[in-house]
Amino acid sequence: MDTDLAARVQESDVVLLDGGEGTSVVVHLHGATALSWKCGGREILFLSKQAVLDSSKAIRGGIPLVFPQFGPWTCGPQHGFARNKRWSVDSQPQMENGTVKCSLALTDDEDTRKVWNYQFKLVYTLELTTSSLSTRLTVHNTGGESFTFTTLMHSYFLTPDISTTSVRGLKGLTYTDKVQDGKDFQEDRDDVTIPENYDRVYQKCPSTVTMDCSSHTVSVNLSNFTDVVVWNPWSEKAKTMSDFGNEEYKTMVCVEAGSVSSPVEIAAGQQLSFQQTLKVHAKL
Template sequence: MAGMESEQYATEDVVELDQGNGTAAIVHLHGATVVSWKLRGEEILFCSKKAIFDNKKAIRGGIPIVFPQFGPWSLGPQHGFARIRKWKLVSTPMQDSRGNITAVFSLEDDKRTRELWDKKFKLVYTVSLWDKSLELNLKVLNRDESSFEYTTLMHTYFTTPDVTKTSVIGLKDLHFIDKVQDGAILTENRSEVIVNENYDRVYQNAPNEIVVNKVGNGEQKVIIKKTNFPDVGNGVEPMGRESSRDGRF
């Protein structure tokens, strides 16, 4: 799976964080979607060759932000509106004394969002690129007169040369919702989950550290460290690198 090519989108629509030595990240203002993260020249994220950068549709791949609803939504588009709205660049990429490069983005309610979801809010998204890691921080600020409920997640797509050899460690003994089996709630009994079949699962109350093996060029692993994101989801069809149940990819 190749990384993002700059000619796929207008340069004025993206923000690049560059550490040098082939380590860089690209954030598209449409959805504040991280569309590329390269580590020493190797792309870690998957973005479909069929991705459409028209600033209207959700970008197919990378790290889309889901808010205020995960999954089907009776009030609006699936996975909410955050991934299909243009975000504002609040702080341009800057390097601090620790060596990481950080950019800050924001999204606030407006007439269009209130037509769908009548709440006043502000999202602040901080993207920090380190020498060997990518740190993402999302703050949800309630500006409404009353409390509101929401779901949010970072819907990450990792690239891999062979998804059937990719595995996830850290899910043993967790309950999960299996959407392939009509939402059945099951328990994971494997210490290492190998992605060798059609998966669409949400693992509940997952530990704050999860390991994903054989991503990027197939020789790398990603250690996911999370805070205040209780669940972990994985969805994949191992038929091929460009396959999808609805044919989009």
């Protein structure tokens, strides 16, 4: 963990996956939020310099987890409670055949049942290699009735310059534009660039989309996720966010794997897994 991040967090609040050779992941137990992913010494994730890391609110940056509700929620906090709860370590980081693996867990409690009266267990598994990070969320319905949910991995990627950053793999897809009153449109570009406030939910996505910037690309491989959200608050909205710097929109983009356009149903006693695999491709 670099010195700047180490100075901002309590050691007891984070778990470190160390793959050696400048490759590591730091996960905060608040929300099971990956704060940092370094690949060959390069930081891949964006974490706001103003992010609150004292477990009092959701963390602005990294990879927060959304469950059981994406977006506004009449029952509780926006994007659900998973990103605001303290998770437990289900299995400590362990190296095996060149892969570092760790699991965190969250189960229903009195607080969650007050807003969403279902029994569940979430298991979040991270697997780190020299060039990739896989994050898998397994939802266990431990109660006696079915329930529905939406879920998403809210990945914030660091980029040298948003003006030379694009997202590929979305051409031809229908997207809901939350900036334009939730209207639906069709994407006609090979390279989706972000020149303004973006909040778009792309539906029925292919298995891989790619974030491309001047220094590297990150491929996002989806397993059991149906949607990808592309988000950047741009200048005016950035100024309204207390945990986000006014100019930080220039060095980040969110490319978020999720199942959010329609609810997922899980029967009593069943489990469902959702996974993204992020892989870094350096440019020569």
